[in-house]
Amino acid sequence: MGSGVTATIISAAIATVFAAVGWVVNHILTGYRDRQNQQSTAALKHIERQLEELYGPLAFLAWEGRRTFEDLKEILERGPSESIFPLRTEQERDTWLFWLEKDLFPRHTKVQELLMSKTHLIEGSKMPDSYIQFLDYHNALKIDHLCWKERRIEYPQKPRVPFPYEFEGDILAAFESLKKTCSILEETIPKVTGRNVFPGCINLVAVPQSIPQADDVYPTETRRYRLIPLCPLCLCGESLSFSGLLNPRS
Incomplete structure (x- = not known):
């Protein structure tokens, strides 16, 4: 066997070894990339559920509530930073009760039902404090209203439990954070062609x-x-x- 043939065989063997090593490395990296893509896809699906079933509806209810409350303050002739309480006249009291029954209670009941039925979709490892404070506020106000309406117990001039304004901020902050994360994941997960x-x-x-x-x-x-x-x-x-x-x- 000539030296030229031997050199050709050695070159081919070296090339085969390098190619095999390259294939193994590429296979390992591809497996790692696939696992990363699977994790990202699972995370994206979970976030999409959070936005669709919980934080999307909560965010729109919060925006709606802000608008209708500002309308109520305009009707009662209160300034932007002025509380609506105490109610000054019988007409103001009637306006407050009408808004309470027709606007606030239905919307807050929807929020309560979402938090109860979609607890597994709440962002974070525990229930935020503002969520619990909101539920306390809603339940206390509802009981006071029913006591006045059904048993004619004197109606309080303002809710016994104050409304937690951090609740709306926490809801909207979580909504915006999830939207941003969702957008990032959609850009990073490769499209299958x-x-x-x-x-x-x-x-x-x-x-x-x-x-x-x-x-x-x-x-x-x-x-x-x-x-x-x-x-x-x-x-x-x-x-x-x-x-x-x-x-x-x-």
Whole structure:
């Protein structure tokens, strides 16, 4: 065996070893990337549920409540930083009771139901203090109102438990934070544009070379593919081609 042939064999062996090492490293990195993508996808789905089922509705209820309360203050002729209590006249008291029954209670009941039914979607490891304070405020005000309405117990001039204004801020802050995180995850998770033809070779790309055809019964496609061997083990550097039947419904 000549020295030229020996050198060729050694070169080919070295190239094969380097290609094998490259494939192993690439396979490990690809597996890590896939696991990262799976975790990001799961996180994205959870955040989307939080926004759709809890924080989205809560945020819009908070914005709605702010607007209607400002309308109430205008009707009662209160300044921006002025409390509506104490109520000055019988007419103001009637206006307050009407707003309470027709606007505040229905909206706060929706908030209460969301917090009770979607507790698992609340952001963080524990229930925020402002959420608990809101529930205390709502329940105390509702009981006082029922006592006045059904038993004619003197109505208090203002709620016994003050409204926690931090509650709205916490809701909107969580909503905006989740929206931002959702946007970031949507940009970082790669979009799936196709799948490998041969699962054993993670870097093999199939490019269709012919126009799809369809029969009259089942819409199958006949394509000729040109395989671009990007895998380091595909050392020949030549592309292959084959024909196959693909059913778009599968």
